Amino acid sequence: MNLFFIILLILFSSAILAFISNRIVRGSSGIIAFIGITAASILFFTRLSIGNTYSFTLGGIQMQFGLNSFTYLFAIIVLGLGVLASLYSIQYMKGKERLGYFYFNFVLTILGMVGIIFSQDFITFFIFWEIMTWSSYLIVIYNGYSSSKVGIKYMIFSALGAYAMLTAIVSIKGIYGTFMIKDAIAAGAFNFTDHFYIPILLLIGFAVKAALMPLHVWAPKSYSMSPMSFTAIFSGAMSKMGILGMGLVLTSIYSHASPEVSVYSLILKQVLGWLGGITAVMATIYALIQTDAKKLLAYSSIAQLGYIVVGLSTGTKLGVMAALFLAVVHAIFKGTLFMVAGAVERQAGTTDMTKVSGLIRKMPYTFFAALLSIIALAGVPPLGGFVGKWMLYESLITESNNYFLVIVVFFSSTAAFLYSYRFLFGLFLGQEEKETEHVKEAPLTMVIPMLILALLLIVTGLYPGILFEPIAHGMEYLGYSHVNWDMSVLTNIWGEQTNMSYIFSLIGIVFVVVFIFITLKGYKGTRNVGTKEISTSGEIPLEHENLTYQMDFFKPFERAAAPLYKRSMNKIWNDIGNALEAVFNFTRKIYTGNGQTYALFVIIFLVILLIFKDSLFAN
Amino acid sequence: MINDKDSQKIVDYIQNFSRKHSLFVMAYGTGCGAIEIPATMTSRYDAERFGIRGAATPRQADVLLITGYLATKTLKRVIRVYEQMQEPKYVIGFGSCTINGGMYYDSYNTINALEQYIPVDVYINGCMPRPESVISGFIKLQELIQQGKADNGKRYRENLEWYRANQKKIIKNWKMPDYNW
Amino acid sequence: MEDLGLKIFGAILTTIMAFAVGMTYGGIVRKLTARVQNRFGPPFYQNFLDLVKLQSKKTNVAHGFMGHTAPVWIMVASITVLMFIPILNGNLWFPNLSFHGDLIFILYMMVFGSLGMALGAGQTGNPNSAIGVTRGLSMMVGFEIPFVLALVALMVQYHTTSIQDLMQIQHESGTWLIFSNPFAFLAALFASLGMFRYSPFDIVGAPAELASGPMSEFGGKYLGTMMSGGSIFAFIKLTLYVDLFLGGAGNPDHTGIWATLAGIGVLLIKTFTLYMVPVFYGWVSPRYRTEQAIRYFWGWPTALGIIGLIWAVY
Amino acid sequence: MVITPIHYIVVPLLAAFAIPLLVKIHKELPRIIPGLVMFYNIIISIVLMQQVNEFGYVSEVIAGWKAPWGINLIITPFSGFLVSLISFMGFVIWLYQYRFKKVIDVGELKSYGILQMMMITGAIGIIITGDIFNMFVFLEIVAITAISLTSFYRHRDGAEAGFKYLLIGGFSSTLILLAILLLYTQVGTLNMAEISERMHLVPQGMKATILVLFIIGFGIEAEMFPLNGWAPDAYSQAPGPTSAAFAGIVVKAGVYGLIRIIFTLFDIEGAFDFLIIAGLVTMIIAEFSALKQTNLKRMLAYSSIGQMGLVMIAFGIGTKAAVFAALFLMFNHAVIKSLLFMSGSILMYNSKDKTISTLSGMGKKLPFISLLFSLGAFAIVGLPPFSGFWSKLYVLTAAANQEMILLIGAILAVSIVEIVYYFRVVSKMYFAEETEHIAIFKPSINAKIAMGILGAIILIIGLYPDLITGYLHNAADMILDKASYIDFVLNSNAPVQ
Secondary structure (H helix, E strand, O other), rough: OOHHHHHHHHHHHHHHHHHHHHHHOOOOOHHHHHHHHHHHHHHHHHHOOOOEEEEEOOOOOOEEEOOOOHHHHHHHHHHHHHHHHHHHHHHHOOOOOOOHHHHHHHHHHHHHHHHHHHEEEHHHHHHHHHHHHHHHHHHHHHHHHHHHHHHHHHHHHHHHHHHHHHHHHHHHHHHHHOOOHHHHOOOOOOOOOOOOOHHHHHHHHHHHHHHOOOOOOOOHHHHHHHOOOHHHHHHHHHHHHHHHHHHHHHHHHHOOOOHHHHHHHHHHHHHHHHHHHHHHHHHHHOOOOOOOOHHHHHHHHHHHHHHHHHHHHHHHHHHHHHHHHHHHHHHHHHHHHHHHHHHHHHHHHEEEOOOOOOOOOHHHHHHHHHHHHHHHHHOOOOHHHHHHHHHHHHHHHHHHHOOOHHHHHHHHHHHHHHHHHHHHHHHHHOOHHHHHHOOOOOOOHHHHHHHHHHHHHHHHHHOOOHHHHHHHHHHHHHOOOOOOOOOOOOEEOOOOOOEEEHHHHHHHHHHHHHHHHHHHHHOEEEEOOOOOOOOEEOOOOOOOOOOOOOOOOHHHHHHHHHHHHHHHHHHHHHHHHHHHHHHHHHHHHHOOOOOHHHHHHHHHHHHHHHHHHHHOOOO | OOOOOHHHHHHHHHHHHHHHHHEEEEEOOOOHHHHHHHHHHHEEEEHHHOOEEEOOOOOOOEEEEEEOOEEEEEEEHHHHHHHHHOOOOOEEEEEEHHOOOOHOOOOOEOOOHHHHHOOOEEEEEOOOOOOHHHHHHHHHHHHHHOOOOOOOHHHHHHHHHHHHHHHHHHHOOOOOOOOOO | HHHHHHHHHHHHHHHHHHHHHHHHHHHHHHHHHHOOOOOOOOOHHHHHHHHHHOOOOOOOEHHHHHHHHHHHHHHHHHHHHHOOOOOOOOOOOOOOOHHHHHHHHHHHEEEHHHHHHHHHHHHHOOOHHHHHHHHHHHHHHHHHHHHHHHHHHHHHOOOOOOOHHHHHHHHOOOOHHHHHHHHHHHHHHHHHHHHOOOOOOOOOOHHHHHHOOOOHOOOOOHHHHHHHHHHHHHHHHHHHHHHOOOOOEEEOOEEEEHHHHHHHHHHHHHHHHHHHHHHHHHHOOOOOOOHHHHHHHHHHHHHHHHHHHHHHOO | OOOOOOHHHHHHHHHHHHHHHOOOOOOOOOHHHHHHHHHHHHHHHHHHHHHHHOOOOOEHHHHHOOOOOOOOEEEOOHHHHHHHHHHHHHHHHHHHHHHOOOOOOOHHHHHHHHHHHHHHHHHHHHHHEHHHHHHHHHHHHHHHHHHHHOOOOOOHHHHHHHHHHHHHHHHHHHHHHHHHOOOHHHHHEEHHHHHHHHHOOOOOHHHHHHHHHHHHHHHHOOOOOOOOOHHHHHHOOOOOHHHHHHHHHHHHHHHHHHHHHHHHHHHHHHHHOOOOOHHHHHHHHHHHHHHHOEHHHHHHHHHHHHHHHHHHHHHOOOEEEEEEEEEEEHHHHHHHHHHHHHHHHHHHOOOOOOHHHHHHOOHHHOOOHHHHHHHHHHOOOOOOOOHHHHHHHHHHHHHHOOOOOHHHHHHHHHHHHHHHHHHHHHHHHOOOOOOOOOOOOOHHHHHHHHHHHHHHHHOOOOOOOHHHHHHHHHHHHHHHHHHHHHHHHHHHOOOOO
């Protein structure tokens, strides 16, 4: 039996086992899911190598599994995050209902993603895509009926995307006669030559998963409503499947664009880039007015995906590299952050930032993980997030000449500091409250995945080359030649360099020196006090008084940016939905429930057909 | 670090010199005297030339300036602010009211002698003391600092029980964190 | 190793100089402000006194780990950025790492300190600190836009993202970038008003409302370290502006001791002149509200920045 | 005894007449006998399909009158496939309804068994007969039994639904009869192969008229818009198994009639386009209406109409791939929709007022049934890896081969609507807070087995569609190969048994 099938089978059987085992031993599903995913990952990384393929026929359609260096990159994200998230999940989900159901879908989602990575033809791609979609839908609605509306929204948009994609896929089959991705690319299916709608439809399909404006409206609530151990994957890995597809399509558009149609690809570049930029801006400004940490992170995910799309849309070497790098790093830090939110949710009962605060002393390790991820998210040196941002800006400025987009992206990434701070402050800083007195650090199996991921951020900051290597290979697979990379030196095409190892050592040294200085100096006279010990005009805050500033956190910004908040995509989609609803209501009324009407219909139809019979049924 | 006595002296001198010339004042505008502070700070009298400037919070402040009478209700806040200041810290009692109650000596809700509740380094007499006298009071404080005699924080620590007892007499609902320096 | 030793020496020298210059500028500004207000004012070395006093406080209060490390973050940001900014053009005495980083890096690194500061202020639990932080961050979103527009304009115009190269270009062509792209300079200048946080943009500290904002729980050594970090940072900003727009200082062809001193002199003159802009503006302005400040930056400065960028492209 | 196609007709008829007598012997016999008959049908199908594989066609001449004079029964790969499907569905439905709770009274039980069996027999007859008038007769059998079954529950709504069906069904019979009459006057024969052969003799105007009459007549059975007014009521008022039988059996016969007429009898290009348009309109309107339904069975009924619209579209595309897809679709629809009706009627039975909103908490009360319903829902909207996906994929591929992008878009857009209303039910079932406790009627074990079989088919075909694609390809070949059909029916002297 083929290794591809074995891996998929391991995942599938562990999904089934997880579903069944919870009825036998309560709570065992998590462990089974973890073991299954780990086993699959071990098998994947040890036995499978790039270039393996396996062809078979199903339903009269030629299909192929394979692994190429581009998808390998995403496999790292999916499986790495999958293992850690499932480990995290064991404790996080402990004691909840319907664990079998949850883990069944959890593993199936990962199965779907692994399948997408394996698939070399559109049909398997689509099959696994849909498996991933519905299994994740089932998790989105896991948290009860209140989330089912969210789930439906998610499903509608996913279906919209998936069906756009399916249309393109069958069109490719109809026109070029192949389902193989490689053949289709070679045949020029993604050119804008005659069938411009094919790449567009595919891009729409991928854009839904990548939560690109204006198809993002499902994302904030779906991300925040599902259990956090899943959202880590949902936002961290699954959104990257959209990026995978977009990368594949876009790069082949750019590299195959013939001169006479390159105008279209230029337009596409601009449109996508701006969509990505606007996504980033809008999601950012919405993120910073959220009061729920989970929703904040959800919006932030959308914003980050916006950057990735901007990077991809450039199509230049550095830009694509930046996008892929950001994709990996985003998976790491957003995975961590959602895990952090989950840990807080589990320990403190809520992630509403107006209710929780001052957890830093109670959950120091969680805070540490959150801190590192937030630094990476904000793109502040020296962690991995900065590397990605650096390359993104450099590519926009130096290669694609998209200067105003730089400003837009930069605006969003500056505004990202606001919500980054909001997140850390809201949950961990501020006054310690009586309500959260009982809170303790999350269990070990939850802390370890977070810390591993957080440390990965340091590694990716110091040695981004570790990621550049697979990325460069992936890009070479996509058709870029001579992708240069260095272990820890970033270079743009003008030759300017940023040396991460220097930065790292400098920051490290100065930090240590100043830290030692400030700690030792007057060590005896330094007293560490609680957060009630503050100077509030001589007033003493009482135990139950909560002075933490949490409501209307960025009100001034909101006021300043009021015009930006006026238009909401949500509203537009709602209007569309209402219009459709009216149409449905109207059509429903065709069926009056009256037999005479139906008889009348028959007669009218008969008469009409008889009148038009000659034109209708001419030989 | 520096055990040598002479060096310690030099260090002390430098420290005292800078302490003396950099007085961050927490002006606690408790009474009518607060109106004199702006005059002291602004162009006419310009206390800043002596390095005196306002501090917004007790954490940053060196000098606690009690301007005038002190209602019993306010006392608690003053004590709180005082305790939150970092050593070395100094207290200036401003106006007659802080010395003996002044014109409010028989009021039911003011305290008479500030000294009973927190240690005071310098009193500035008058009702109101003019900015000139305020500045002279500051200069007196600077002299004390230079001589190393301004040991307000130490006094408070050492006589904490006495001060506490006095404070508790006035403040009925005593709910204060411990002073544990 | 000799090279490394020299570099470390140079780095320390740079830091000390930046610190000294920054502190002195602060003192001079206080003095000048006093003179403008018809006061005598404190001596120009007043800031040093304040610093020594703060550092010699006998007791200190920290509110947990982030509160404890907040000054460290600021120092780290200041020194790191300083190391990546060329002080004198190609001078041996001020060797730094500017070849290993560029404008984008500096842009982001400058935020590092604010972030650490914000986190430290957050942990104190003082509501004023948090309010101050939110104001500061919000305003940052305001002034970063014209600032980045200006920087992008420069990068685009000269096809380089390295400050070193920009300085070299100015040195070789003999024109300062202030003349070749005045709009970008103006945009950056307006942005600098926000960066220095003098009025009307002193909404972060806002002594009368927020009790010095983020700093309200910091005293003693913490406040002192923050002050030193802030002083270095002021110098950094000024030097960055001078390097980018005013031709920088120093001559790569002459690196002797006198040339170095002359270069420092030129640098001081230029930086001081530049420093006076926000200070002058502050003297005559009351304080904005946060949203007004943000709108201010999104108005003319951004427009100028866009013009500058268009100017640079065409 | 040699098994021949006539057994399909004779055995159930005999059994049907025997049931009233056998009731006297044992009370349980009316329950069991239809099952035996259905099972026998399956055996016939297996045997005949083997023969079809061997010879290509199986034909039976009744009473020694050869075609074109006599009535003959023909099993081609196409009709064989449909017959097997119907036989199988008939058996599963019987399995499901065995001990169905509402059928307790012996008198009703008796008539129910008979009617159900007759309906299936009629449907099989429509498919296997080679004579158009014979087809009409069988259609009448189906219509009458279906109408009776619709109003089987003797309450007001059932009667109303039955009446509507009767009214519209009356149109159907009349028009088909009229069409046959006109056709007979033109070609002078009732044998379909011969009619097809002589079709060129018919003048164009008359041809079109006849076609219109046929289309309307069979369109009513095939639930074409706007002729499908009867369907929602009939589906929702009929007993659960009957609804399943409607979806799995009756409609298939109607579609068969339509397809046989259009593909074999007439050779009119416009008819194909008409099928696409009619199918599209049917689908869109039905799915849109389904979204706003509050009654689960009505919702399923509209969905069923929509699916038939899709089948018509697929047939209308007319290429081999499309016909293949249409057949696959018919198969899936029979299996999945029956499963949905079966599980849905149990769910409905347990809900308070038969609306979707009272389904909350069913996931816990009836886990197996809810699971199967969800499985059906997932399959019918075409999510992989369930069987519905493949049929949808094949339809779309077929459409894409003809570069009908807008058609694809419309089909997929409607699929989104489908997703919405099905998933709404699923999430309601599993995740809504239980509103109130009502006594739960647990389905019997045989019903569970029946549904389990269908569920298993959905999964197996979904994972490995090659199991049936071979048969479907043969069937599709046959439909399009008119000449050999005619040749076989009229000229062959081969296996007359």
